[in-house]
Amino acid sequence: MLAIGLLGAGRIGNVHAKAISTHPQSKLVAVSDVNAEAAAKLAGLYGAESRSNEAIIDDPSIGAVLIATSTNTHSDLIEAATRAGKAVLCEKPVDLSLARAQACLKAADATGRPVMIGFNRRFDPNFSALRKRVAEGAIGALEILSITSRDPVPPPISYIERSGGLFRDMMIHDFDLARFILGEEPMAVSAMGSALVDKAIGDVGDIDTAVVIMETASGKVAQISNSRRAAYGYDQRVEAHGVNGMLQAANVRETTVEWAGDHGFTSDKALNFFLERYEAAYRNELDAFIGAVKAGNKPHPDGEDGLKALMLADAAYRSWKTKQRIAVG
Secondary structure (H helix, E strand, O other): EEEEEEEEEOOHHHHHHHHHHHHOOOEEEEEEEOOOOHHHHHHHHHHOOOHHHHHHHHHHOOOEEEOOHHHHHHHHHHHHHOOOOOOEEEEEEOOOOHHHHHHHHHHHHHOOOOOOEOOOOHHHHHHHHHHHHHOOOOOEEEEEEEEHHHHHOOOHHHHHHHOOOOHOOOHHHHHHHHHHOOOOOOEEEEEEEOOOOOHHHOOOOOOEEEEEEEEEOOOEEEEEEEEOOOOOOEEEEEEEEEEEEEEEOOOOEEEEEEEEEEEEEEEEEOOOOOOHHHHHHHHHHHHHHHHHHHHHHOOOOEEEHEEEEHHHHHHHHHHHHHHHOOEEO
16 A cells, blocks of 8 residues: 655645545545645545645655645655655646756656656546557558647636746647657647737737647657637547558547437537546556556656656747747757
């Protein structure tokens, strides 16, 4: 049984608390949050204790921590937890600064403790099945990968201001998923973006609508489409096109019911947001983390995956600002 401390009791912290508490090989021991009331409430739901970050990290009986705090705290907490001998599963990104993320992961590597980065979409049953079939050669050589990710509504401006921007906050998931499916590294990035959903997002220097095209050394092309608005629900799709055909992972809808009549064909909306859409992915992610820790194996996605996704996000940001194609690596 892996004893886990949860750092962060916000929306994603609640998802992780449920996953930890219902996993047969883990136990939620303690929860922390800058909002002590939120930590106490979440801890109480699962029979855990409410403690500070420091108290959780310093407890030798806790073997791992799951970091679901604000991004600006990730690097410091990863370093502190690994120094204390704990395995770490940290929500993306490691840091908004590539240099700080590199320094953090170098320090963590020196401790020998495992660090896994929370790119949960790798563990979505639909996306992982698509990736497996691509790797097995179901469509022959992959030529074009298309990833669509659109939120139902934009987050508050207060969140946008500290998020690091659309490329580092939202699209970073898609950069990791693209690397995962492509099987090779993108070597160049071209990005376009605008603030079309909410002028206030543009006023704080960010965008809410973007398209990125990436190329690999062998010539494979990946395209990513992001928007902070989708009237029909949380839009999450992947299409892989190859020599012998195409693979698609479609949206998960509220129900599979389709109504046919003289009006045509209609179906229900896509699931509302990431909490519903990726519930299984978060469970599978935790299972992979626990399995790696117990077996003494290196978990994936690891710190290097976190760095490479951040490098692509930084390249996309530079491409958007300069309107130029940016080489990566």
